[in-house]
Amino acid sequence: DVKVTQSSRYLVKRTGEKVFLECVQDMDHENMFWYRQDPGLGLRLIYFSYDVKMKEKGDIPEGYSVSREKKERFSLILESASTNQTSMYLCASSFDDSGNTIYFGEGSWLTVV
Amino acid sequence: DAKTTQPPSMDCAEGRAANLPCNHSTISGNEYVYWYRQIHSQGPQYIIHGLKNNETNEMASLIITEDRKSSTLILPHATLRDTAVYYCIVSGTYKYIFGTGTRLKVLA
Numbered sequence: 001d002v003k004v005t006q007s008s009r010y011l012v013k014r015t016g017e018k019v020f021l022e023c024v025q026d027m028d029h030e031n032m033f034w035y036r037q038d039p040g041l042g043l044r045l046i047y048f049s050y051d052v053k054m055k056e057k058g059d060i061p062e063g064y065s066v067s068r069e070k071k072e073r074f075s076l077i078l079e080s081a082s083t084n085q086t087s088m089y090l091c092a093s094s095f096d097d098s099g100n101t102i103y104f105g106e107g108s109w110l111t112v113v
Numbered sequence: 114d115a116k117t118t119q120p121p122s123m124d125c126a127e128g129r130a131a132n133l134p135c136n137h138s139t140i141s142g143n144e145y146v147y148w149y150r151q152i153h154s155q156g157p158q159y160i161i162h163g164l165k166n167n168e169t170n171e172m173a174s175l176i177i178t179e180d181r182k183s184s185t186l187i188l189p190h191a192t193l194r195d196t197a198v199y200y201c202i203v204s205g206t207y208k209y210i211f212g213t214g215t216r217l218k219v220l221a
Binding site: 048088090104109 | 212
């Protein structure tokens with residue numbers, strides 16, 4: 001079975017803190033993604049990576065950065081957390097071919113106070 | 114990516130088949146139809162996907178109309194654990210656009 005593991009299930013951080021959300025996948029997938037999910041807004045893509053050290057902005061990249069130093073690991077960084085970044089964050093991965101299926105992790109609930 | 118339309122909610126009796134419809138009238142030739150579900154507080158779970166032909170796996174069946182403008186996800190024998198939000202997505206790239214889905218409630 002595909003396994004996408006997010007390091008923290010629940011986090012509480014203070015405004016202005018630097019926050020790291022870590023994600024690891026064990027299926028040798030080329031593509032990795034970070035989404036956030038908010039009530040009424042659905043899932044929105046923050047950043048996408050199609051290879052090591054490669055990244056592309058999604059629909060809502062402002063306030064976030066990412067790092068992909070190894071194929072299996074994709075980190076989301078909130079440089080200076082703000083209360084409007086309180087959300088559920090979902091990591092996902094997929095193979096890089098047509099008809100590919102995206103597999104999601106369990107999600108990380110981040111509260112910024 | 115094509116937009117999809119799903120009913121906001123449905124009920125189904127336990128043990129009966131749950132048929133969840135999805136309209137995607139603007140789908141283009143290279144776009145697949147994917148179905149995911151999300152149980153409260155968890156990440157979306159992949160169910161099934163297809164391009165033109167009907168598909169079946171251990172979880173569900175996917176019926177795609179001949180013109181590909183709509184599809185139906187069938188859970189053959191719904192259980193209480195199938196209560197979730199079901200998302201129909203049409204995509205030809207890595208970029209999935211999730212709508213608000215159908216909230217399926219399986220009733221005992």
